[in-house]
Amino acid sequence: MHPRSLFRSAALALAVSLTLGAPSAFAAEKAGTTAAASSVQRTAVAQGLYELAFSPTQNALFVASSGGFGDAAGPSQVLRLNPDSLAVEANIPLERKAFGVVLDDAHNRLYVGNTVDTSVTVVDTATNKSVGIVQLMEKKVGKDGKAGYTHDLRELVVDSPNNRLYVTGHSGEGSVLFVVDTKTLKLINTIPGLGNAKAPGLTLDAANKRVLTSNLLGEVVTVGTESGKVEQRFNISAEQPMNLALDPSGKRLFVTDQGLEMIRKYQGSSIPGFASKHPGQRVLVLDPTTGKELASIATDAGPLGLLLDAPRKRLYVTNREAGTVTAYDSESYKQVGAYDVPTHPNSLALDAKKNVLYVTIKNGDKDEKGSEESVARIAL
DSSP, X not given: OOTTHHHHOOOOOOOOOOOEEOBOHHHHHHTTOOOOOOOEEEEEEEXXXXXXXXXXXXXXXXXXXXXXXXXXXXXXXXEXXXXXXXXXXXXXXXXXXXXXXXXXXXXXXXXEEEGGGTEEEEEETTTTEEEEEEEOOOOEEOTTSOEEOSOEEEEEEEETTTTEXXXXXXXXXXXXXXXXXXXXXXXXXXXXXXXXXOOOEEEEEGGGXXXXXXXXXXXXXXXXXXXXXXXXXXXXXXSSEEEEEEOTTSSOEEEEEOOOHHHHHHHHHHSTTOOOOOOXXXXXXXXXXXXXXXXXXEOSSSEEEEEEEGGGXXXXXXXXXXXXXXXXXXXXXXXXXXXXXXXXXXXXXXXXXXXXXXXXEEOOTTSOTTOOEEEEEEEO
């Protein structure tokens, strides 16, 4: 996987038709647990799949498809899938490539990150149409005389009641947080200070009026949503903090620490004095106010996406290199299940009412170039 693709993945960075599967008995046995009898339904739907979101209002699953890159690339689009069969119900064409997504179900809006264009496309989920593009940054002319964007995008979160969208802008020279007014669809602030490194993680703590981000300097950086400024930063033991999930109580922050050699080499070449001290492959549990480490949960190789189902006390993690999704009791931190979804499981969404988990699955180097990537449905 190309480094740039890695940080787009929800982190940054796969053809195949599809079968029914069962939880990984080996992984569950290894953890001293038993996985409940469940089926994994999997369907190839389009090239270049990234993040996805489930809409209870529309009873639909929305998936971002960049179309991939190169001569064999397909169209950029959002696919609306039937949440039971995974059949494509609508193809929503986009002008720009689609990567990250966040759903504002109360307003029938899906916000789609156009990573390589440093913009956000707005999709109306009731009409299945694109209704606008918010440009977050203009191109600048570099030393080579070529115009380009200085930042690309990764994660998006929405504060629906307060009509705000937050988007991380990556740059090794200084990552930023973009703030968009979702009523006017205008950029209203660009907040610096997320660190001179890639800043992959993002989560909203609406109750405490803050946004939390992570970066590859091993920091968690907190931005006040009212002050529009960095209010706190602390170092954590995770070297490769990727995606974040916040307990609704606001007292625990879950962080995937990926542990990939490719990222380690990137850090070594881009961060002065960097020396690796931990292999990663875990989820860290932190106090989001102090950064104190509360727990370290061992995972399979390459943990990336994570989703907390607080009412059921479940934490789900995509292990990109292992090709698994693992499930944990979010109170005891013990593994309670595992599901085989090779090659590279990426992002997660949940139908909380039906207790169904959805996963995007990216192709690997051995898959045919230009082949379609998959979505899996896991009945928990």
